[in-house]
Amino acid sequence: MKRNLSLLVLTISIIALWGCVGHGKSDPSVGTTFQFSPQPANAVYHWKTVFNPTIYEKEFMKKHDIRRLYLKFFDVGVDNFYDGRGVQPVPIATTIFKDSIKHLGDVEVVPVVFITVEALRLEQPLAERIVERVEAMCWAHHIAYREIQLDCDWTRETRPLFFELCTEVRSLLRERSKGLSATIRLHQLRDTLPDIDYGVLMLYNTENLRNPDVKNSILSSNVVKEYMRHVEADKHLDFAFPTYEWTLWFKDRKFKGILRPGDDTNVDGTLRHETSDYHEIIEAKRALRPSLKDIGYPSSNIIYHLDSANLSKYTDHEIAEIYRP
Amino acid sequence: MRSPKFIVLSLSLLLFLDVFACGDWASDAGNVLLYRIMPLDETDYYDYLTTWSSDQMLHRKVDYKADNLLLWQQQTSPDILLDDIERIVYRTDEDYLMRVREHPEPSDGQNNTFMRWILAQHRTDILDFLILAKQSEKVRFSMNDPWYYDVKDGYHYRVLEEVVEQCRQYTSGPLLGRYALQMVRALCTLRQYQACADYWDAIRGKLGNDAVAKMTELRAAAALYKVGRSDEAFSIYARHGDVASIRAVKGGQVGDELTFVYNLDPNSPYLEGELQKWLLYFGTYRASDLRPNGYYSSYEKYISLRDLAHRAVKEKKSRQLAMWYYVLAALYDMNGESRKAMQYLAQGQRYPKDPYLRDTYHVLRIWLDAQTSTYDEAYELRLLNDLRWLAAKIKREATPELCRKLDEYNDKTGCCEDGCWEIYQCVSNTFYWNDALRRILFKVVCPRMHEAGRYVREIQLANMAENLLVQPRGYSGEMFMIMDRLSYADTRAYYMRIHQPEDDFDRFLNNRSKTDRYFWYDVLATKCLRERRYATACYYLRKLPLSFQQTLNVYPYMTRDPFSYDMQIFPHDASLAPDYKLHFAEAMMRYQNDMRHHRDPNKRADAKIQYALGLRNSVHRCWFLTRHSSSCDHAYIQGLLPEIAYVEDSTIYRHKQYIELSEKLIQEAIRTYTDKEQAAQQLRRLLRFQRIMDSYGETATAHDIRAHCDKWRDYAPAITSL
Structure with missing residues (x-):
């Protein structure tokens, strides 16, 4: 009886491992010799806690030949456990799947995990937990992933922690013949990049939204240009452009919060409405230093993010221009 | 989930207690929480009211681990040590058990009697079961991890499904109950609630009433609730006293929780802890708070609790009727209806009770007796017998740990300018029986003795209450509050009774009181100074050795010149400390004599000014000449223990009187001067x-x-x- 169960456990483990591996292209050179094979494509981020794309969003993906969806799976935050474990890193804001990925057709899904610096600072083991949880989610939702992307607003102080995490995650993924990418903020580009297969340069949130003197914190091509004067990249980069908008609330020159469309704007203080202006996007795109592009293979452009309310404000031509290599 | 009302009540209690925690709430006998139907962990007593963990402290944890170990022992061999069973069942990992199952080695049973028995008896069925249980446990544990992501057809589910299958195959044998428990656990985790309920229905008749059956029933209750059989589920929770589950499944929507559970099961273990919680809660109230639309808005809860207690004693469905009668008596007592409380307590006497409840019945009877009796000889005799019992109990039950704690506090006891932290101010509400004694005597008996003019008995009782368990070094406890309001004559009468007891009661109290000669000389002398009996004060003070003076809480302050002109700035002079009070008393006598009898009017005026200064300072910056701490401040006591705040004797009154008299004497002295220069010089100093x-x-x-x-x-x- 006991042997039956043990055998079962072993079998299931093998099946699970095979399942994870089997959904991607099998690579005979599993291990350190694994080479991530890039596939340039139009892509879009999905940054909501419920995956339930509208018809418009599905049509948008088809219309613009979007072949890759960077889908945020969960955040890694911190929580205090009162059972003696104390403050621990935990997954939060896990995306709920109300629609099936298969309804998107032939679209590659890249699981994205946002890691808070608070969780990083705990210096608790994270790599295996992240990879296993992503795999469990992929298994549950029949997602054949090729890579995982980590998103983190690391700074000089937390850089070593994030880099170590990337190294550990990449090692685990290489054993599974999977790749690792990471988002790269403009300020992070001034540093060397972590141990990843490629990065996605975020051309948004270019300035501090809390600063009352900033005109548009989402995207300023001038700021991008300024950054471009000093940066180099030692790894391939794709580029992500914003298509969102928001209203920022200030009172007495102090930032009070973000108002989303539909929020009550009758507040005490001043409001600053910010959009992702098409011309600014194109200007920022032009401002990209040539040496950052097409390192090793052609760079892809990514739109942040899949939201019909925002995307509907752009013409098909404008979207096509954003995606144009 | 707690009801909103409970949360509001608890928050208000927390706030209420917090306010007092910053002040004096925890420091006096008046607010000792008297009502008890179950023993509480005395070391954490304060936490019962001030922390959210009070539920865990008051409600017995539903935990069948100890019973389970005993059951293993019964099912195997009485020679097996429970610790060995515990190690194998709860702490050994799956890998070890698998290795023993596959390749047992001679050493495997060497250090564990349970494993030795299993191997000797070739009970591989037990090993198989334990391996299965541990695999199931491991998977279920990992499913509770916040990192777990629920994958219905994933690894965890498959393992549990196999566990279910194996349990299903075990249809008879000595481990049937244990497999049933694993089955129910696995099915619930798999969320196969209907299957679980069906299985429970089929198997329950085959299980006994042992610990494992109870654990299985409790787990099955979750499934029953999920499939809509909530009444059955609640009955099970009530029967086991599983408070957390009751609250969790009802999401706080149970209305009156006590009534809800009582209706389900009048013998639920939950009831005792919950009733105790409310007795502690309302025990902090004054009767005036328990009114409709009262300040704390708890009247409705109070009434519903009382109604339920009435119902319980009337229906007689509970096996703990004595407990319900106690609750009823306590509820009436806290509402100021002592006679009614006495009646219910008397009715409850006839029902069986455990030794603890029997003793708390006795305490409550003493308390109610003190409030309702006429203070005649019969009562005195009853009181003596009751105090004998209670004093013996206190001495018997005071653990070495408690005594050590009290000593530690005693060592830390110090004195600050306007109030001394006393030992009982730190530890009241720590040792129930002593706290109860202090509450009974300080709050009821002493004030009633005072009312009757029996001041000697009042001090005697206060002395015993304060000093029975440990003799505090300070001078600001309730005994001082009481004594400071009594005259020198009354106190001296008491002191005489120490040496010349008149009856058994005197002797009983003397033997349990602080009777130290120097201590009482100092008390009597201080009273004399307060009453301007300087010659008598000298009589006592001359007998006090310096070594004793140095133990006084106020000795560090005795560096201030008591005849200082300045009311604010007192230069320190350490040489003043030895015989400080004596020197003061002697000087006052001298000045008193000079101001009355000196031939030179200017000398008479000088003496009068010095006398006036001494008088003023003795109730002002040199207050320690006339009292031992701020404990005799009327307003302070009024807030702390109003029953003993006797206005007519208050030192505050004396303070005002002496300040006025001092000024009057100074004016008289200035008028007495014939030498204008001398008068001007005195005025300049003033x-x-x-x-x-x-x-x-x-x-x-x-x-x-x-x-x-x-x-x-x-x-x-x-x-x-x-």
Whole structure:
């Protein structure tokens, strides 16, 4: 009886491992010799806690030949456990799947995990937990992933922690013949990049939204240009452009919060409405230093993010221009 | 989930207690929480009211681990140690068990009697079961991890499904109950609630009433609730006293929780802890708070609790009727209806009770007796017998740990300028029986003795209450509060009774009180100083050795000149400390004599001013001459223990009286001077410059002041003197 169960456990483990591996292209050179094979494509981020794309969003993906969806799976935050474990890193804001990925057709899904610096600072083991949880989610939702992307607003102080995490995650993924990418903020580009297969340069949130003197914190091509004067990249980069908008609330020159469309704007203080202006996007795109592009293979452009309310404000031509290599 | 009402009540209690925690709430006998139906962990007593963990402390944890170990022992061999069973069942990992199952080694049973028995008896069925249980446990544990992501057809589910299958195959045998438990656990985790309920229905008749069956039933209750059989589920939770599950599944929507559970099961173990919680809660109230629309808005809860208690004693469905009668008596007592409380307590006496409840019945009876009896000889005799019982119990049950704790507090006892932290201010509400004694005596018996003018008995009882368990070194406890309001004559009468007891009660109290001679000399002398009986004070003070004086809580302050002119700045002079009070008393006697009898009017005036200064300072910056701490402050006691705040004797009154008298004497002295220069010099020391300018403007003193002080430079000399 006991042997039956043990055998079962072993079998299931093998099946699970095979399942994870089997959904991607099998690579005979599993291990350190694994080479991530890039596939340039139009892509879009999905940054909501419920995956339930509208018809418009599905049509948008088809219309613009979007072949890759960077889908945020969960955040890694911190929580205090009162059972003696104390403050621990935990997954939060896990995306709920109300629609099936298969309804998107032939679209590659890249699981994205946002890691808070608070969780990083705990210096608790994270790599295996992240990879296993992503795999469990992929298994549950029949997602054949090729890579995982980590998103983190690391700074000089937390850089070593994030880099170590990337190294550990990449090692685990290489054993599974999977790749690792990471988002790269403009300020992070001034540093060397972590141990990843490629990065996605975020051309948004270019300035501090809390600063009352900033005109548009989402995207300023001038700021991008300024950054471009000093940066180099030692790894391939794709580029992500914003298509969102928001209203920022200030009172007495102090930032009070973000108002989303539909929020009550009758507040005490001043409001600053910010959009992702098409011309600014194109200007920022032009401002990209040539040496950052097409390192090793052609760079892809990514739109942040899949939201019909925002995307509907752009013409098909404008979207096509954003995606144009 | 707790009801909103409960949360509001708890928050208000927390706030209420917090307010007092910053002040004096925890420090007096008056607020000792008297009502008890179950023993509480005395070391954490305060936490019962101030922390959210009170549920865990008051409700017995539903935990069948100990019973389970015993069951294993019964199912195997009485020779097996429970610790060995515990190690194998709860702590050994799956890998070890698998290895023993596959390749047992001679050493495997060497250090564990349970494993030795299993191997000797070839009970591989037990090993198989334990391996299965541990695999199931491991998977279920990992499913509770926040990192777990629920994958219905994933690894975890498959393992549990196999567990279910194996359990299903075990249809008879000595481990049937244990497999049933694993089955129910696995099905619930798989969320196969209907299957679980069906299985429970099929298997329950085959299980006994042992610990494992109870654990299985509790787990099955979750499934029953999920499939809509909530009444059955609640009955199970109630029967086991599983408070957390009751609250969790109802999401706080149970209305009156006590009534809800009582209706389900009048013998639920939940009821005792919950009733105790409310007795502690309402025990902090004054009767005046328990009114409709009262300040704390708890009247409705109070009434519903009382209604339920009435119902319980009437229906007689509970096996703990004595407990319900106690609750009823306590509820009436806290509402100021002592006689009614006494009736219910008397009715409850006839029902069986455990030893603890029997003793708390006794305490409550003493308390109610003290409130309702006529203080005659019969009562005195009853009180003596009751105190004998209670004192013996206190001595018997005071653990070495408690005594050590009390000693530690005692060592830390110090004195601050306007109040001394006393040992009981730190530890009241820590040892129930002593707390109860103090509450009964300080709050009821002593005030009633005072009312009857029986001051000696009042001090005797206060002394015993304060000093029975440990003798505090400080001087600000309730005994001092009581004693400070009594005269020297009354206190002396008490002191005489220490040496000349008149009856058994005197002897009983003397034997349990603080009777130290020097201590009482100092108390009596201080009272004399307060009453200006300086000669008598000297009589006592001359007997006090320096070594004793140095133990006084106020000794560190005895560096201030008691005849200082300045009311604010007192230069410290350490040489004043030895025989401080004696020197003061002697000086006051001398000044008293001079101001009355000296031939020179200027000397008489000087003496009168010194006497006035001494009088003023003895109730002001040198307060330690006339009292031992601020404990005799009327307003302080009024807030702390109003029952013993006797206005007519308050030191505050004396304070005002002496300040006024001092001023009157100074005015008289100034008028007595025939030498204007001397008068002006005294006024200068008293900083009364205006008076000098008005009345003694032509004196050298006035000239000097004008020469050195701008304010008075242009002030014209007065035409007339005093």
